[in-house]
Amino acid sequence: MSALFAGVDLGGTSIAAALAERDGRIVAEAETPTHSHEGPDAVIRKIEQLLVALSAKTGATIQAIGMGVPGLVDVPTGVTKFLPNLPTQWRDVPVATTLQQALGCPVSLMNDVRMATLGELVFGHGRTAPAPLTMGFFSIGTGIGGGVVVEGRLRLGPLGAAGELGHQTILPQGPRCGCGNRGCLEALSSGPAIAAEGIRLMRMGLAPKLFELVGGNVANVTPREMLASGDESTREAITQAAEYLGIAIANVVTILHPELIVLGGGVAELGNALLVPIRDVVRQRVGMFPTDEVRVEKSQLGDRAGILGAIALAAKAG
């Protein structure tokens, strides 16, 4: 019986899992709703069942498991600390130990976006970049998460909290952020922040094509629809969000001078509408420094970055 590595991505709404070879080649994958209100025990059992089913399906044993969770984790022990999108009973849950006892193999826990950063380092852009790579990763979706790699090593820090690139202050007096601060990048350039401006423009009669595209329904306004509409006003809103992202990236460049910045998450799918103004801003803001070699690129792994990072971490432990 062959041995494979398991990657798990625990989200607020669903759990994704995959078994893969050491080189990241995925052999089988599965997904199930989280139903986090049922409590940690039930959810952990669900993860266990998901992995047992994948193991049976592939006829392979699981050598080690990596698992990304949406929040802060005591990385050495695999105990969850603060998961803002899950109920409070998820504080101090020994997820790694519980799964390890159930499945008989090492389990490594880490923040989901740091996991995606590792995925991009090991199986994405990092695979072809010169080593040792210094890299910043932004995951731009409902929130803005991040991760940093310094000279080949993922920087975790206490509770794996380093790399929260979305909580840089961009506008000191800017809008409130979920984290309690004001003017964070997340409050300005996340999916909901961009969509809120699209909704405002639509309701004020400044985005007639968007109105038509979404049938006047504000619930259907997303950055993607805003770009697709072709309205000049919504295009401007996307450019504005990109400029804030450009400032945050320029800050990471002045601090760490990475060779590579990778953008993942749903909003990164806007592609050049985002990348072109971002690159302009970075050039303008840190042009005096030797930034020619700082590349800003879309993720190569898309929404599989997290799972692949978990597999990379499992392969390191197993």
Add this chain to the structure above:
Amino acid sequence: MSALFAGVDLGGTSIAAALAERDGRIVAEAETPTHSHEGPDAVIRKIEQLLVALSAKTGATIQAIGMGVPGLVDVPTGVTKFLPNLPTQWRDVPVATTLQQALGCPVSLMNDVRMATLGELVFGHGRTAPAPLTMGFFSIGTGIGGGVVVEGRLRLGPLGAAGELGHQTILPQGPRCGCGNRGCLEALSSGPAIAAEGIRLMRMGLAPKLFELVGGNVANVTPREMLASGDESTREAITQAAEYLGIAIANVVTILHPELIVLGGGVAELGNALLVPIRDVVRQRVGMFPTDEVRVEKSQLGDRAGILGAIALAAKAG
């Protein structure tokens, strides 16, 4: 004859040099004007003479030399690249090779503030902090330089340009900075930026005690005089500068989650007038993250941080 390590700090106006034991104990030091208009050859000869004199005075040979320069350097070869405060003929000068041939020992060049960061790591606060230390260093004076240490290693990057913490964008539409960007921390919280606000307040009749203290002479307005005056308005100006510094520090915390932030340079001598509002801002802006263990402290080495860093680098090479 005993052997010592040499540290050199090349500044726009003066050159400082010291010989020290491996443990950083300084045995002898000297200083001389740079006269940079005389050209690189003359200045390098002056450094050579300064070191030969120190060697003669102490009766010790020099085992290795570390040298900080105000700008960007190709670190592996010790060739200067961009020294904004020295004449343009300083571009592409092979300083390390020239000194090495003259004095017959290894010479290591690096940006002066990265050197001070190393000094603080090896001989300052870093000496008593738990290893491996992650640290940010801000040198707040005429400009704002910086350096970052990630898990015990000074991050240099291409041309040693990483760690330019003073060129984070704090106010996207803020005042012009010498680097070509707008709203950099340096444009808001450096000595000249704080003093400019003091001068404005004084001229508008809002800082009567400062006016008395400096005899109405704008050339005498410094952050120190502004604090000493006891005017409420100038105190507010210092607090504002501290708040911008707090934002820049909070950004470094979100990105790297260091255990320690050290403030050096002349402006850091303002002490608690700066430190107290800075710590407040950091707590407010990144309070959601586990920042209890992030300490913000004044440099232990003061204006000797650079020389001591150069000695640490020499001791590593020699």
